[in-house]
Amino acid sequence: MSQQAHSGKPLDPSPILALSTAYWDAQTLLTANRMGLFGLLSSEALTLQQIADGLNSQPQACRLLLNACIALQLVSEQDGLYACSELSRAFLAPGSPAYLGDAIRYSDDLYQTWGKLQQALETGQPQMPAQQYTGENEQQTRHFVYGMHNRALGVGRVLVDLLNLEGRRQMIDVGGGPGTYSSLLAQRYPKLHSTVLDLPSVVEIADEIIDSMKMSERVKTRPLDYHHEDFPTGNDVVLISGVFHRETEETCRGFIERARDALEPGGMLVISDIFTDANSQGPRFATLFGLNMMLTAEQGTVHADAAVVNWMEQAGFGQLHRREFPPPMPHRVVYGVKQ
Ligand SMILES: C[S@@+](CC[C@H](N)C(=O)[O-])C[C@H]1O[C@@H](n2cnc3c(N)ncnc32)[C@H](O)[C@@H]1O
Structure with missing residues (x-):
C-alpha cells in the first residue's frame, strides 16, 4: 500500500534508500584513492590489465571498480583505455595544486x-x-x-x-x-x-x-x-x-x-x-x-x-x-x- 504525504501525494522512499547505501559511494572513492588509482591514471590512459597489475588487483574485480568510478564521474573510458576524469585529475591526482587525497585518506581512517x-x-x-x-x-x-x-x-x-x-x-x-x-x-x-x-x-x-x-x-x-x-x-x-x-x-x-x-x-x-x-x-x-x-x-x-x-x-x-x-x-x- 502506498504511503501518502499530508499533501495527499504519494510519498517517495528514494531519499531513504539512497541514504542507506550512501556508504557504497564513499567506500568506492576511499578505496580507489587508497590503492592509488588516480595517481596511476593521472599521466596516461591505461588498459584494464595495466590497471589491475598496477593496483595488484584481480582484473574482473578491477573492471567492476572502474565501472563504478566511471558512474561516479571519477574515471573516463575510451576505446578500452581508462583515464582520470577532469574532476579526479584536479583533486585526486597527487601533485595537483588542489590535491585533496590526504584529506580523503583521513576520511578513510574514520570509516x-x-x-x-x-x-x-x-x-x-x-x-x-x-x-x-x-x-x-x-x-x-x-x-x-x-x-x-x-x-x-x-x-x-x-x-x-x-x-x-x-x-x-x-x-x-x-x-x-x-x-x-x-x-x-x-x-x-x-x-x-x-x-x-x-x-x-x-x-x-x-x-x-x-x-x-x-x-x-x-x-x-x-x-x-x-x-x-x-x-x-x-x-x-x-x-x-x-x-x-x-x-x-x-x-x-x-x-x-x-x-x-x-x-x-x-x-x-x-x-x-x-x-x-x-x-x-x-x-x-x-x-x-x-x-x-x-x-x-x-x-x-x-x-x-x-x-x-x-x-x-x-x-x-x-x-x-x-x-x-x-x-x-x-x-x-x-x-x-x-x-
Ligand atoms: C581541526 S584542527 C584545526 C587546525 C587548523 N587550525 C585549521 O583550522 O586547519 C584542530 C587542531 O587542534 C589541535 N589540538 C588538539 N588538542 C590540542 C591541545 N590540547 N593543545 C594544542 N592543540 C591541540 C590539533 O592537533 C589540531 O591541529
Missing part, C-alpha cells in the same frame, strides 16, 4: 570509527581517541595534518579575503595544525608574523609544511598544550580555527577570555569553524560534523556561530561580525575587536 556510532551513543565515548591521530600513530597523524593542509589551502584563501589584517603585526594561531592559515595570511600581509601553537607531533609536521610554503621566516611554531599552558601575550591578532568543535562551551568561553588577555587593546580575535545555525538543526553538513567530532574527540561537538558571538560580547569584544563562507564550503567565521 571504521563511523561503524561504531551506536557504541559512541551508548557510552558517550569517542571511538577513535584523538591522541591516535595527533601523535600516537605516526601515519594517521600525517594523514590528519596533511589532510587539514589540503582543506585549509582552499578554505584559508577565502578566510584571507574575508579578513582585513592591514597594519597588524603579531598573531598567534591557537591549535594552528599545519600552519596553512598562518602562512596564507602572512603571504597576504608582508608585515605579519605568526606563531602556530599546537601539540609537539603536529608542529613537527607543520614545520615541513610552512617551509614548503616558504614562510618559515615569519611563521614559527611552538609546541603548546592549550589545556595546560598559557597563550603568549602581546599580540594584535589571535586566530582560533577548527578548535571549538573539539571543546565544551565552558572551555571555548575560557579560550575567548584567554585570547582577550593575550591581545593588546584593539587586537582582533578570529574564530573560524564549522558552525550550525542558532537552532543547531542545520546546515546538514554541520549537524553530521557534530557526530563526526563526537566520534573522534573527548568533548567533540558542534557549536552555533550565534552562540560564539554572544560569548565574545560577554567577554568584552566589540565590532563583532559573523560571516559564512561561499558554498560548498561549510565554514563560518566570527571576529571582533578587544574593547
Whole structure:
C-alpha cells in the first residue's frame, strides 16, 4: 500500500534508500584513492590489465571498480583505455595544486570509527581517541595534518579575503595544525608574523609544511598544550580555527577570555569553524560534523556561530561580525575587536 504525504501525494522512499547505501559511494572513492588509482591514471590512459597489475588487483574485480568510478564521474573510458576524469585529475591526482587525497585518506581512517556510532551513543565515548591521530600513530597523524593542509589551502584563501589584517603585526594561531592559515595570511600581509601553537607531533609536521610554503621566516611554531599552558601575550591578532568543535562551551568561553588577555587593546580575535545555525538543526553538513567530532574527540561537538558571538560580547569584544563562507564550503567565521 502506498504511503501518502499530508499533501495527499504519494510519498517517495528514494531519499531513504539512497541514504542507506550512501556508504557504497564513499567506500568506492576511499578505496580507489587508497590503492592509488588516480595517481596511476593521472599521466596516461591505461588498459584494464595495466590497471589491475598496477593496483595488484584481480582484473574482473578491477573492471567492476572502474565501472563504478566511471558512474561516479571519477574515471573516463575510451576505446578500452581508462583515464582520470577532469574532476579526479584536479583533486585526486597527487601533485595537483588542489590535491585533496590526504584529506580523503583521513576520511578513510574514520570509516571504521563511523561503524561504531551506536557504541559512541551508548557510552558517550569517542571511538577513535584523538591522541591516535595527533601523535600516537605516526601515519594517521600525517594523514590528519596533511589532510587539514589540503582543506585549509582552499578554505584559508577565502578566510584571507574575508579578513582585513592591514597594519597588524603579531598573531598567534591557537591549535594552528599545519600552519596553512598562518602562512596564507602572512603571504597576504608582508608585515605579519605568526606563531602556530599546537601539540609537539603536529608542529613537527607543520614545520615541513610552512617551509614548503616558504614562510618559515615569519611563521614559527611552538609546541603548546592549550589545556595546560598559557597563550603568549602581546599580540594584535589571535586566530582560533577548527578548535571549538573539539571543546565544551565552558572551555571555548575560557579560550575567548584567554585570547582577550593575550591581545593588546584593539587586537582582533578570529574564530573560524564549522558552525550550525542558532537552532543547531542545520546546515546538514554541520549537524553530521557534530557526530563526526563526537566520534573522534573527548568533548567533540558542534557549536552555533550565534552562540560564539554572544560569548565574545560577554567577554568584552566589540565590532563583532559573523560571516559564512561561499558554498560548498561549510565554514563560518566570527571576529571582533578587544574593547
Ligand atoms: C581541526 S584542527 C584545526 C587546525 C587548523 N587550525 C585549521 O583550522 O586547519 C584542530 C587542531 O587542534 C589541535 N589540538 C588538539 N588538542 C590540542 C591541545 N590540547 N593543545 C594544542 N592543540 C591541540 C590539533 O592537533 C589540531 O591541529
